[in-house]
Amino acid sequence: MKIQQIRNATLKIQYSSITILLDPWLQDRGTGPSFTPVRGKMIGMKNPLNDLPLPPNKILNGVDFCLVTHIHPDHFTADYLLQDIPVMVQNEEDKELVTGMGFSCVTAFEGPELHMGGITITKVPARHGDNLETVAYLGESSGYVLQGEDKTLYLTGDTVYFDGMAQTIDTYHPDVIVLNCCEATMPMGRLIMNLNDVEIICKKAPNATIIATHLDSVNHALLSSDDVRAFAARKKLTQLHVPANGEWIILP
Numbered sequence: 001m002k003i004q005q006i007r008n009a010t011l012k013i014q015y016s017s018i019t020i021l022l023d024p025w026l027q028d029r030g031t032g033p034s035f036t037p038v039r040g041k042m043i044g045m046k047n048p049l050n051d052l053p054l055p056p057n058k059i060l061n062g063v064d065f066c067l068v069t070h071i072h073p074d075h076f077t078a079d080y081l082l083q084d085i086p087v088m089v090q091n092e093e094d095k096e097l098v099t100g101m102g103f104s105c106v107t108a109f110e111g112p113e114l115h116m117g118g119i120t121i122t123k124v125p126a127r128h129g130d131n132l133e134t135v136a137y138l139g140e141s142s143g144y145v146l147q148g149e150d151k152t153l154y155l156t157g158d159t160v161y162f163d164g165m166a167q168t169i170d171t172y173h174p175d176v177i178v179l180n181c182c183e184a185t186m187p188m189g190r191l192i193m194n195l196n197d198v199e200i201i202c203k204k205a206p207n208a209t210i211i212a213t214h215l216d217s218v219n220h221a222l223l224s225s226d227d228v229r230a231f232a233a234r235k236k237l238t239q240l241h242v243p244a245n246g247e248w249i250i251l252p
Contacts, residue, residue: 001150001176001251005243006059007052008074008217009158009180016150018117021063023075025217026056033073036186037220045219047074053246056080065116069126069157070141071097074218078102088114090123090142109142119148124168126159134189143168151175151251158214160190161197169205176251177205180214181228182221195223195231202237209251212242 004012011022030046037043052059056079065086068076071094078101086105089095095108107114114121121144128134128141143157145168154174159165169177179201181193192214193201202210215225225242232240243249 001153002248003176003178003211003243003251004248005211005213005245006054007048007050007245009069009214011178011213012059012063013146013153015146015153016118016148018064018119019062021060021066022155023069024066024081025074025077026052026059026080027077028079032077035074035184035218035220038185038187039222042219047219048217049219050217050245053244060085067121067144067155068094068098069143069155070094070128070139072138072141072158075158088116088121091140093140119146121146122172124154124172125164126157127162127164128158128160128191129188130160130190131188134186134191137188138191145172145174147172154178156180156193158192160193161200165201166204169201174205174208176209176211177201178211178213181212181223182215182218183223184214184218184220185222186220191220195228198228198231198240199235199237202235202240206239208239209249210237210240211249212240215242216245 002014009023013020029051032047068089098106109123124143126141126143128138141158144155146153152174154177183194184191212228229242
């Protein structure tokens with residue numbers, strides 16, 4: 001298995017013989033929306049905050065399909081994607097949204113599992129917010145577990161830590177866990193994982209390789225990649241990796 005950090009939650013994943021682009025946000029720097037931050041200095045800053053590490057055609061080279069945790073503007077846009085690229089989404093509502101963008105090959109989960117090229121992809125629960133108001137406002141988000149000839153991979157998606165994540169770890173015993181952990185926060189509440197959540201997961205799955213993502217790219221984040229690296233060093237969390245944009249992590 002090889003995982004390349006692209007930008008924000010966008011990852012290029014080589015799993016067995018399949019190449020997956022997770023949550024493709026290939027939009028040019030500063031051409032997207034500005035979210036509502038809690039830090040005054042970030043008000044009005046347009047997302048994404050940084051450039052892609054590679055040209056879009058190189059990122060898309062070899063990709064078999066896109067896998068999307070949810071349709072938010074920092075997780076899926078049509079920029080640079082061919083309209084016939086296969087796209088997998090969490091539900092029929094997201095399928096309608098992606099089809100409405102002009103994509104012609106969109107598949108939604110009708111049950112808990114989808115199968116693609118010898119890989120079983122299981123949709124698992126996520127909780128996109130730390131209070132009921134935030135969850136209701138942001139809507140459904142999903143995580144995915146990938147199983148096949150390769151290591152078991154858990155993509156948590158946009159979520160805070162909750163009992164559903166603990167159950168997923170207990171059920172699937174993932175070898176690799178990808179965490180979205182910039183502590184994105186709006187006035188109504190925290191949207192995704194913070195450092196406390198990261199530490200809980202490291203202790204919950206001490207033998208798993210943990211990869212931190214969804215960093216440095218949105219104006220409502222409270223944590224940077226350097227913050228997470230410093231935390232990992234301070235807490236001696238040697239299993240926690242924070243790749244730079246464009247960096248590959250190779251998992252034997």
